[in-house]
Each structure stands twice: as structure tokens, then as C-alpha cells.
Amino acid sequence: MSTVIPFESAKPAAEAAPERVGVLLVNLGTPDTADAAGVRVYLEEFLSDPRVIEDQGLLWKLILNGIILRVRPARKARDYLKIWNVEKNESPLKTITRSQADKLTADIADRGSLVVDWAMRYGNPSISSRIEALAAQGCNRLLVVPLYPQYSAATSATVCDEVFRVLAGMRAQPILRVTPPYYVEPDYIEALAGSINAHLASLPFQPELILASYHGMPKAYVEKGDPYEAQCIATTDALRKRLGLDANRLILTFQSRFGNAEWLQPYTDKTVERLAKEGVRRIVVVTPGFSADCLETLEEIAQENAEIFRHNGGEQFSAIPCLNDSDAGMDVIRTLVLRELQGWI
Numbered sequence: 001m002s003t004v005i006p007f008e009s010a011k012p013a014a015e016a017a018p019e020r021v022g023v024l025l026v027n028l029g030t031p032d033t034a035d036a037a038g039v040r041v042y043l044e045e046f047l048s049d050p051r052v053i054e055d056q057g058l059l060w061k062l063i064l065n066g067i068i069l070r071v072r073p074a075r076k077a078r079d080y081l082k083i084w085n086v087e088k089n090e091s092p093l094k095t096i097t098r099s100q101a102d103k104l105t106a107d108i109a110d111r112g113s114l115v116v117d118w119a120m121r122y123g124n125p126s127i128s129s130r131i132e133a134l135a136a137q138g139c140n141r142l143l144v145v146p147l148y149p150q151y152s153a154a155t156s157a158t159v160c161d162e163v164f165r166v167l168a169g170m171r172a173q174p175i176l177r178v179t180p181p182y183y184v185e186p187d188y189i190e191a192l193a194g195s196i197n198a199h200l201a202s203l204p205f206q207p208e209l210i211l212a213s214y215h216g217m218p219k220a221y222v223e224k225g226d227p228y229e230a231q232c233i234a235t236t237d238a239l240r241k242r243l244g245l246d247a248n249r250l251i252l253t254f255q256s257r258f259g260n261a262e263w264l265q266p267y268t269d270k271t272v273e274r275l276a277k278e279g280v281r282r283i284v285v286v287t288p289g290f291s292a293d294c295l296e297t298l299e300e301i302a303q304e305n306a307e308i309f310r311h312n313g314g315e316q317f318s319a320i321p322c323l324n325d326s327d328a329g330m331d332v333i334r335t336l337v338l339r340e341l342q343g344w345i
């Protein structure tokens with residue numbers, strides 16, 4: 001069965017002049033509103049993606065619609081409210097991604113006919129709306145930048161899936177490039193090391209150890225060939241080497257477990273609890289797998305895991321901000337983008 005594609009989802013680039021290169025930063029996505037209705041819409045789209053939940057069979061649909069989408073939105077809306085950017089009435093992930101795009105525009109606008117934009121894989125602004133906007137501005141070349149240092153099918157690949165879907169509906173398609181994961185790029189490791197050192201220097205205490213906590217995923221996905229775990233290990237090894245810390249002083253963990261299947265281990269929350277119970281009193285957590293602060297860093301790490309640590313006897317807990325739109329964070333994005341734009345500008 002072939003699908004009929006109308007080829008009309010964006011204005012033909014030929015109508016718009018002059019020729020331009022579009023750079024599209026893409027992050028995961030986030031609800032439009034911090035209430036149960038907004039979270040429900042977001043979770044439904046997110047959890048219906050077969051790259052995220054690979055088994056989209058009848059049983060999953062029953063669980064998703066019968067339990068998860070009835071119970072989780074209200075609980076998660078309360079979590080989103082704790083971190084919401086009230087001034088802009090949006091999630092921090094949106095605020096930071098927009099700022100990254102604005103700063104990249106200011107950084108590289110003089111390099112030729114470039115337009116920088118940003119989108120969310122789930123929710124808004126959607127990838128399709130921003131590709132259409134770039135095409136309407138005459139962008140006949142497109143560089144897509146998935147803002148994930150480590151590749152996974154659940155994040156980077158699904159960005160490409162959506163981009164390909166949008167392009168499949170266009171008569172005049174832009175030429176496409178996608179930036180690769182940057183998990184051991186020197187700029188990235190240097191930026192992480194710099195942010196850790198600056199944070200430690202600002203603290204009134206020195207931690208006994210540092211946790212490097214990455215978003216987890218089902219272990220089965222890695223067993224089927226997803227390189228995500230190996231890339232998290234490579235980032236952590238490079239960071240250990242750069243900081244002169246061994247595996248007991250910079251500990252790799254995985255957070256954000258969802259559902260009952262086994263996820264990548266060791267789990268962040270269980271490790272935090274164990275460390276506190278074993279007598280560790282001061283820890284710092286860095287989250288190298290997130291290019292921008294979000295629910296998983298601002299609420300799950302900085303609030304939930306801090307509480308787990310203190311509840312079990314820990315005393316000092318501090319979460320290091322993500323690289324976000326800091327100078328070092330922007331260096332990472334700019335270097336990556338300029339390298340992949342070679343020959344185009």
C-alpha cells in the first residue's frame with residue numbers, strides 16, 4: 001500500500017528568493033501549559049512514538065489510554081509547575097532552546113545567508129511548522145541539529161524521522177544535513193569540565209564525589225543495538241580523564257526510569273539513596289546528557305533526588321546547571337554547526 005503524498009505542505013522554495021541556509025535546532029519537547037490537559041496532549045504524542053515505546057501493540061494502547069493518560073498528567077503537571085518559567089508562561093526547555101537559537105543567530109549571522117530557528121520534536125513549535133517557515137524564507141538547504149550529545153533512537157533518530165516525514169510532503173525539498181552526536185567532542189568535554197570546576201568553586205562545601213546522571217532507557221533497546229549507553233560511558237570516561245577523577249569519584253548513573261521493564265543501570269535515585277545510607281554526606285550531580293535544563297534536571301535531580309539524599313542522611317546536595325546558553329555551551333553548538341555547514345557558507 002503506498003500513501004498518496006500531496007507535496008503541498010510547504011510553499012515551493014522556488015517562489016521565495018534569495019537562496020538561504022536554514023539551521024534548525026531541535027530538542028525533545030515539553031507541554032504548552034503546566035496543567036493536566038497540556039501534559040496529557042504532550043504525553044500522548046510522546047508516548048505514541050514507536051521510537052520511544054517500541055511496542056505500540058494493543059496492550060500498550062490499553063495501558064496508555066486506560067491508565068497512564070488518566071493518572072500521570074495531573075501528577076506531572078504539579079512537577080512542571082515547580083519549575084515553570086512564570087514570566088514567559090512556558091517550560092524552561094523552551095526558554096533555553098529559544099535563547100540558544102537567538103545566540104547562535106547573533107554568533108553566525110555574518111557568515112552568509114543563514115536563518116537559525118528552533119523546534120520541539122513533540123509539542124510546539126513543531127518541526128513541520130518551522131521547516132515550512134524556513135522554506136518560506138527561501139531556505140533551500142537545511143541543517144538539522146538534534147540537541148542531544150549522545151545519540152539514541154528514542155531522541156536523535158526520531159527527530160530525523162519527523163524531518164523526513166515533513167520533507168516527504170514537499171515538492172521542492174531543501175537539501176538536508178544533520179549534525180552528528182558530539183559525546184566526546186573536545187569543546188563539549190571542555191565545557192562540561194569548566195562548568196563542573198566553576199560550580200565546585202562556587203560552593204560552600206566540597207563534595208566527596210560527583211554523579212554524572214544521564215537520562216535512562218530500557219536495557220532491551222541497547223541490547224538491540226542502540227549505541228546510547230556506550231556513548232554515555234565514553235563521555236564519562238573522557239570527563240574523568242579531563243578532571244583526573246576515577247570511577248569512584250565520578251560515578252555514572254541513569255535517571256528517569258519509566259514503567260516496569262529493566263532500564264540502564266545503575267539507577268540515579270537508588271545510587272543517591274545507597275550513598276547516603278553508606279555515610280556519604282556531600283554530593284554534586286552533573287547531567288551531561290541534557291543540553292538544556294528541563295523537568296528531568298530541575299525537578300527530578302535538583303529537587304527529588306536532593307530530597308532522597310537528605311532523607312537518607314545526606315547533608316549537602318547540589319545540581320550543576322546544564323550547559324544551556326552559557327558561553328561554553330554556545331561554543332559547543334557553534335563549533336558543531338559551523339563544521340557541518342562547511343561548503344554551504
Ligand SMILES: C=CC1=C(C)c2cc3[nH]c(cc4nc(cc5[nH]c(cc1n2)c(C)c5CCC(=O)O)C(CCC(=O)O)=C4C)c(C)c3C=C
Nearest residue numbers: 028029030052076093152154155215216217258294295296
Ligand atoms: C518512556 C520512555 C522514554 C524514553 C526511552 C526516553 C528517552 C530519553 N528522554 C530524553 C530526554 C528527556 N526526556 C524528558 C521527559 C520524559 N521522558 C519520558 C520517557 C522516556 N524518555 C517521559 C514520559 C517524560 C515526560 C515527563 C514524565 O512524564 O516523566 C525530558 C524533559 C522534557 C521537559 O518538558 O522538560 C527530556 C529532556 C533522552 C535524552 C532520552 C534518551 C535516552
Ligand SMILES: [Fe+2]
Nearest residue numbers: 028215256296
Ligand atoms: Fe525522556
Ligand SMILES: [Fe+2]
Nearest residue numbers: 256295296300
Ligand atoms: Fe523524570
